[in-house]
Amino acid sequence: MADTTEINVFPNGPLRITGNFVIKDGQGKEFDLAGRTTIALCRCGHSANKPFCDGSHARNGFQSVVEARALPPPAPKP
Numbered sequence: 001m002a003d004t005t006e007i008n009v010f011p012n013g014p015l016r017i018t019g020n021f022v023i024k025d026g027q028g029k030e031f032d033l034a035g036r037t038t039i040a041l042c043r044c045g046h047s048a049n050k051p052f053c054d055g056s057h058a059r060n061g062f063q064s065v066v067e068a069r070a071l072p073p074p075a076p077k078p
C-alpha cells in the first residue's frame with residue numbers, strides 16, 4: 001500500500017482518495033472497504049450511499065470547480 005494519501009477534488013464531482021487511508025463513522029467504527037485503495041467520497045450531498053459517491057452529482061447538476069490555493073495559518077488553539 002502506498003505511503004502517502006492523495007485527495008483529488010474532482011470538478012463538479014467527488015473527492016477521490018487514493019493511497020493509505022481508513023474511513024470511520026461517527027462512532028469511530030471503520031468501514032470495510034474490501035481492499036480498495038481508491039474511493040470517491042460524495043461532496044454534493046445527493047448520494048444515496050453516503051459517504052461514498054454514487055454518481056448522483058451528475059444527475060443533480062452539482063457545480064463546484066475549485067483551484068488549489070494557500071490557506072491562512074490555522075487559528076491558535078486556546
Ligand code: FES
Binds near residue numbers: 014046053055
Ligand atoms: S459527489 Fe458524487 S454523488 Fe455526490
